[in-house]
Amino acid sequence: MKTCVFTTNTYLNHNTGPGHPENSDRVTTIIKNLKLLKSTKLIWAKPKKFDLKYLELAHDKNYLNNVNNCFPEDGLNFLDGDTIVSPGSKEATVDAVGSIIAAIDGVMNKDFRNAFCAVRPPGHHAEKKKAMGFCVYNNIAVGAHYLLQKYNLLKVAIIDFDVHHGNGTQDIFYNNDKVLYISSHQYPYYPGSGASGEKGIKDNILNIPLDAGTQSHQFFNAYDNIFKKLQEFKPEFILLSAGFDAHKDDPLAQINLESKDYYTLTKRILVLAKKLCDEKVVSILEGGYDLNALKESVNYHIKSLIE
Numbered sequence: 001m002k003t004c005v006f007t008t009n010t011y012l013n014h015n016t017g018p019g020h021p022e023n024s025d026r027v028t029t030i031i032k033n034l035k036l037l038k039s040t041k042l043i044w045a046k047p048k049k050f051d052l053k054y055l056e057l058a059h060d061k062n063y064l065n066n067v068n069n070c071f072p073e074d075g076l077n078f079l080d081g082d083t084i085v086s087p088g089s090k091e092a093t094v095d096a097v098g099s100i101i102a103a104i105d106g107v108m109n110k111d112f113r114n115a116f117c118a119v120r121p122p123g124h125h126a127e128k129k130k131a132m133g134f135c136v137y138n139n140i141a142v143g144a145h146y147l148l149q150k151y152n153l154l155k156v157a158i159i160d161f162d163v164h165h166g167n168g169t170q171d172i173f174y175n176n177d178k179v180l181y182i183s184s185h186q187y188p189y190y191p192g193s194g195a196s197g198e199k200g201i202k203d204n205i206l207n208i209p210l211d212a213g214t215q216s217h218q219f220f221n222a223y224d225n226i227f228k229k230l231q232e233f234k235p236e237f238i239l240l241s242a243g244f245d246a247h248k249d250d251p252l253a254q255i256n257l258e259s260k261d262y263y264t265l266t267k268r269i270l271v272l273a274k275k276l277c278d279e280k281v282v283s284i285l286e287g288g289y290d291l292n293a294l295k296e297s298v299n300y301h302i303k304s305l306i307e
């Protein structure tokens with residue numbers, strides 16, 4: 001069984017303006033370097049068109065109408081101070097969601113073992129009613145809802161190892177105990193949420209705040225609690241909000257992971273996934289803003305996924 005990477009070139013037309021850290025070079029670098037792996041265990045696919053009603057599972061209808069009208073005919077439009085859209089963003093944002101939906105279908109149908117979505121914009125800061133932090137649609141939240149709705153799953157886990165708290169994903173699932181949302185993140189830090197006391201309505205949120213300066217061994221110690229919680233929950237499917245900005249070279253945060261730590265982290269998640277949910281895992285890109293660190297870290301993540 002293989003690993004499938006989902007991507008498409010529409011991300012190139014999601015223009016966030018000059019000097020923006022969340023730019024198309026991120027995904028271009030990832031794709032170029034994954035191709036260099038020349039692995040026979042890696043296959044490539046494009047996102048598919050999906051029924052846009054699935055966006056309503058994660059977002060408020062008014063919000064979706066506003067987003068639909070926000071894409072400019074030319075130039076840029078600001079949804080918040082740092083969430084910027086351009087004409088091409090309309091297609092790119094839908095394709096980012098379409099990639100996780102296609103990846104989920106492929107894993108559920110056993111077309112491949114697991115998948116990684118190399119897409120942008122990211123999604124985990126997008127709340128039910130609010131665009132935020134470079135994110136428009138919450139890709140992974142739509143994916144989790146899709147698993148519940150389309151495949152009638154009862155328990156889906158999201159592990160978010162991006163260095164920022166996924167306030168959007170937490171917001172969407174705060175009252176939904178079919179989804180366990182787990183986040184490790186620098187705290188206190190952007191976006192401000194993610195204290196350990198934020199636990200969800202039925203203890204279905206686990207926040208692991210990390211101090212600035214956290215080193216690899218401390219990070220992995222913190223993951224012991226995460227793995228314990230995951231084992232108790234017994235998910236039928238695991239989704240990964242794969243941000244690589246906890247890397248020591250990332251310019252947007254101060255956690256000190258090495259590139260190879262993403263191999264170890266992924267491996268540990270996959271060992272549990274094998275035990276808990278028949279290895280059903282789909283990962284989607286969130287942050288990661290140093291191109292070299294991002295490229296190396298994603299390569300390690302994929303090396304683990306294809307093993």
Ligand SMILES: [Zn+2]
Nearest residue numbers: 162163164287
């Ligand atoms: Zn981030």
